Amino acid sequence: DSGVTQTPKHLITATGQRVTLRCSPRSGDLSVYWYQQSLDQGLQFLIQYYNGEERAKGNILERFSAQQFPDLHSELNLSSLELGDSALYFCASSAQTGLGTEAFFGQGTRLTVV
Amino acid sequence: AQSVAQPEDQVNVAEGNPLTVKCTYSVSGNPYLFWYVQYPNRGLQFLLKYITGDNLVKGSYGFEAEFNKSQTSFHLKKPSALVSDSALYFCAVRGMNTGFQKLVFGTGTRLLVSP
Numbered sequence: 001d002s003g004v005t006q007t008p009k010h011l012i013t014a015t016g017q018r019v020t021l022r023c024s025p026r027s028g029d030l031s032v033y034w035y036q037q038s039l040d041q042g043l044q045f046l047i048q049y050y051n052g053e054e055r056a057k058g059n060i061l062e063r064f065s066a067q068q069f070p071d072l073h074s075e076l077n078l079s080s081l082e083l084g085d086s087a088l089y090f091c092a093s094s095a096q097t098g099l100g101t102e103a104f105f106g107q108g109t110r111l112t113v114v
Numbered sequence: 115a116q117s118v119a120q121p122e123d124q125v126n127v128a129e130g131n132p133l134t135v136k137c138t139y140s141v142s143g144n145p146y147l148f149w150y151v152q153y154p155n156r157g158l159q160f161l162l163k164y165i166t167g168d169n170l171v172k173g174s175y176g177f178e179a180e181f182n183k184s185q186t187s188f189h190l191k192k193p194s195a196l197v198s199d200s201a202l203y204f205c206a207v208r209g210m211n212t213g214f215q216k217l218v219f220g221t222g223t224r225l226l227v228s229p
Binding site: 002004033035042043045048056058090092099100102103104105106107108 | 146148150155156157158159160163165204208209216217218219220221222
């Protein structure tokens with residue numbers, strides 16, 4: 001158990017809908033990362049927050065947004081969902097933001113858009 | 115742009131034999147290299163990392179990795195494979211040109227250890 005908690009584990013929704021994925025980082029970790037894993041794109045970095053502030057942005061669509069709250073949990077909001085958004089979404093956390101700092105991953109939320 | 119390459123989609127090895135999962139990287143400046151393992155329906159688990167120092171890094175579950183700067187490689191190794199090592203393995207890198215924060219992952223290598 002990495003200590004990173006993601007809810008829900010599974011989510012099935014229809015095209016056009018909006019969903020929110022939640023992540024609780026390991027105790028004491030200030031940095032949260034979101035990744036998308038799909039069969040054709042592999043593991044893609046979406047966005048990173050550190051202590052409530054956005055620190056880095058990757059290939060995140062404009063339909064997607066995220067935030068990190070004062071209690072350090074984070075939410076990833078996906079709207080106007082399309083079939084291609086079906087994927088495994090991972091949250092990871094780390095204590096620091098240094099280049100040599102490993103990130104610890106949650107078990108992911110499997111999103112299926114029908 | 116920085117990148118990580120895992121040239122083998124799948125590696126097959128018999129239990130008890132040594133295993134190697136290959137990874138090459140391309141970053142500006144010093145690389146910070148990581149290996150993760152993913153079991154079915156699970157998240158990624160951190161195995162080991164290279165920051166600086168000894169080129170041979172030891173990690174969890176008996177795995178080790180060898181950093182080779184001249185070949186820009188960071189291959190994952192284990193002297194004696196177990197059936198339970200069967201999983202998906204990812205190499206990842208951070209460097210000065212990776213956007214500083216994000217880990218860039220390879221496409222993954224599926225390791226299959228046969229009894």
